[in-house]
Amino acid sequence: MSETGTPTSVSRVTLARIMDDGDANLHGNVHGGVIMKMVDDTAGACAARHQRGKAVTASMDEMVFLVPVRVGDILTCQAQVNWTGTTSMEIGVRVTAQRWDDAAAVEHHVASAYLVFVAIGDDEKPVPVLPVAPETADDVRRGAEALIRRESRLARRTAIKARRAAET
Numbered sequence: 001m002s003e004t005g006t007p008t009s010v011s012r013v014t015l016a017r018i019m020d021d022g023d024a025n026l027h028g029n030v031h032g033g034v035i036m037k038m039v040d041d042t043a044g045a046c047a048a049r050h051q052r053g054k055a056v057t058a059s060m061d062e063m064v065f066l067v068p069v070r071v072g073d074i075l076t077c078q079a080q081v082n083w084t085g086t087t088s089m090e091i092g093v094r095v096t097a098q099r100w101d102d103a104a105a106v107e108h109h110v111a112s113a114y115l116v117f118v119a120i121g122d123d124e125k126p127v128p129v130l131p132v133a134p135e136t137a138d139d140v141r142r143g144a145e146a147l148i149r150r151e152s153r154l155a156r157r158t159a160i161k162a163r164r165a166a167e168t
């Protein structure tokens with residue numbers, strides 16, 4: 001998009017859907033897996049828009065569900081690219097819920113999720129990801145926090161590999 005990178009706003013995506021009976025778990029609330037799929041779908045669209053090409057989910061950080069989502073809630077997922085590396089990018093997704101028939105109802109923050117997507121070519125191998133250009137102070141903060149999460153992901157992966165290698 002430019003020499004300095006693609007502005008964050010170019011690939012921001014919002015996906016919203018009313019939760020119905022088919023989304024419910026055995027307790028009558030919305031199944032966590034339904035929410036996770038919508039998070040992955042939203043992040044995937046954001047990654048593809050940013051890259052203007054193929055990108056696959058490499059990982060999703062642990063997700064904490066802060067409040068239950070109920071049948072009849074409008075579930076909304078908002079995704080943006082927080083950070084780009086060599087071939088990978090972190091997508092942040094904010095999930096909220098609000099009653100479908102009451103515009104004055106409180107919008108609840110349900111969860112925040114962080115996913116790593118890797119840009120791939122036709123041979124399914126990683127290719128360089130386009131750089132993202134943060135536009136606001138919040139975008140810059142999210143980028144700095146994404147780097148902290150990346151370091152902790154890589155450190156955990158390296159430590160587990162080292163532990164396994166030591167066992168053999």
Ligand SMILES: CC(C)(COP(=O)(O)OP(=O)(O)OC[C@H]1O[C@@H](n2cnc3c(N)ncnc32)[C@H](O)[C@@H]1OP(=O)(O)O)[C@@H](O)C(=O)NCCC(=O)NCCS
Nearest residue numbers: 056057058059085086087088089116118120124125126153
């Ligand atoms: C994701 C995938 C393309 C990575 O391929 P790979 O050959 O292991 O790639 P590399 O080790 O070179 O890593 C590529 C990038 O991904 C990052 N990465 C790889 N695994 C990761 C993980 N578990 N967590 C976070 N980042 C990861 C690396 O840090 C690297 O980032 P960088 O280039 O920005 O520094 C490959 O593992 C894959 O195809 N997985 C299946 C993806 C899929 O099908 N997803 C759909 C859901 S099932």
